[in-house]
Amino acid sequence: MQGSTGTSIINPVVLSKRSDYCQEFMSAPPFPHVVIDDFLAPDFAQALLDTFPAFERGNAVGDSGELGGKSTVDKVRALGPAFERLDDAIKSPEFLKAIGDLTGIEGLIYDPWYLGGGTHENRNGMALDPHVDFNYHPSERWHRRLNLIVYLNPNWGADWGGCLELFRDPHADNRPSRSVSPVFNRCVIFETSEVSWHAFDTIRIPPEHEGMSRRSVALYFYTKDRPAEQTASRHTTYYVNRQLPDHFAEGRTLSRSDVAEIKQLLDVRDSHIRLLYAENTALRKAQDRGLTGNLLYLAKRAYVRFRR
Missing domain, CATH: 4.10.270 (Myosin, subunit A)
Incomplete structure (x- = not known):
C-alpha cells in the first residue's frame, strides 16, 4: 500500500520545512548535508523497525569475502508490506522531487537494485573507516549524488558509539567535523562527491544490552549529469585509515x-x-x-x- 502520494511516508512537518532544510544542507560543513529528526511518519518508522530482517537473513560477507559483523539486505520488497511501501514511495516522482527540494539537487534517480543500499545492520564492536563512495552506478552511466540514511535504533545510548562521522580531510584530521548519533527515525542526507568523507566510530553496546545492534536503511540516489567541476573518473569506494587519536x-x-x-x-x-x-x-x-x-x-x- 503506497498511500496517497510517494511523500506519505515522510513526516508532514519535514515537508513543510523543506526550504529551511535546503539552506542548511547547502551551507553545512564539511560538505553539504542535513540531519533531520523524526523524518518518517511515526507509524511508518515503527513498521520498518518491526519488520526489520534478522541478521542471519542478510549478506554478512564483507569485501574481503569473510563472514563479518555487518549484514545487508538489498531485495527490500521481500521484507513485507512496510518495505514494499518504502520501495513504492522512493521511486515516485513526488518523493524524488521532495528530496530534490530538500537538497537543491534536481533530476534524482532511484536505484531499483539498491546496490550497496537497503537494510544495514552492524553488531557490537564494528566500525567503518573514513571513505568516499563509488562515484558512478556500477551498471549505468549515472552519477551518484546523494546518500539518505534513516536510523532505526530506539533507546540508543549517547556513549554507545556507532555515530556517523563527517570529515573535512581524514588524511590530516583525526577527529570528524561532525558526529551524529544513530537514534531512532533520525535521517542524514549528504551529497556524495570526491570530498564527502564519512565513517562511523566503534559500536560500544554495554553488556546489559547484549544482542542489540546498529540498524539503518540506506538509500542512494543518482543523476544523469553533474557539474563538470565535481566530475571525476570512475572509481570504487576509497578508504583512508584513521589517524592516531590525540x-x-x-x-x-x-x-x-x-x-x-x-x-x-x-x-x-x-x-x-x-x-x-x-x-x-x-x-x-x-x-x-x-x-x-x-x-x-x-x-x-x-x-x-x-x-x-
Whole structure:
C-alpha cells in the first residue's frame, strides 16, 4: 500500500520545512548535508523497525569475502508490506522531487537494485573507516549524488558509539567535523562527491544490552549529469585509515586498551592492503583474458540490471 502520494511516508512537518532544510544542507560543513529528526511518519518508522530482517537473513560477507559483523539486505520488497511501501514511495516522482527540494539537487534517480543500499545492520564492536563512495552506478552511466540514511535504533545510548562521522580531510584530521548519533527515525542526507568523507566510530553496546545492534536503511540516489567541476573518473569506494587519536603523544605509557586500539588500527590497515592486492590481481587477470574479460564484464552488467 503506497498511500496517497510517494511523500506519505515522510513526516508532514519535514515537508513543510523543506526550504529551511535546503539552506542548511547547502551551507553545512564539511560538505553539504542535513540531519533531520523524526523524518518518517511515526507509524511508518515503527513498521520498518518491526519488520526489520534478522541478521542471519542478510549478506554478512564483507569485501574481503569473510563472514563479518555487518549484514545487508538489498531485495527490500521481500521484507513485507512496510518495505514494499518504502520501495513504492522512493521511486515516485513526488518523493524524488521532495528530496530534490530538500537538497537543491534536481533530476534524482532511484536505484531499483539498491546496490550497496537497503537494510544495514552492524553488531557490537564494528566500525567503518573514513571513505568516499563509488562515484558512478556500477551498471549505468549515472552519477551518484546523494546518500539518505534513516536510523532505526530506539533507546540508543549517547556513549554507545556507532555515530556517523563527517570529515573535512581524514588524511590530516583525526577527529570528524561532525558526529551524529544513530537514534531512532533520525535521517542524514549528504551529497556524495570526491570530498564527502564519512565513517562511523566503534559500536560500544554495554553488556546489559547484549544482542542489540546498529540498524539503518540506506538509500542512494543518482543523476544523469553533474557539474563538470565535481566530475571525476570512475572509481570504487576509497578508504583512508584513521589517524592516531590525540592521546597517543610522546611520553605516554601505553595501557592494555591502548595496545588493543593500536592492534585494531593495524588490523584494519592490513585488511585494506589485502583487499587492494586482491582487486589488483583480479584486474590484471581480466586484462590477460582479453575478449573473454570483456564478455565477463558484459555478463556481470546484465546480471546487475536484470537480477530482479
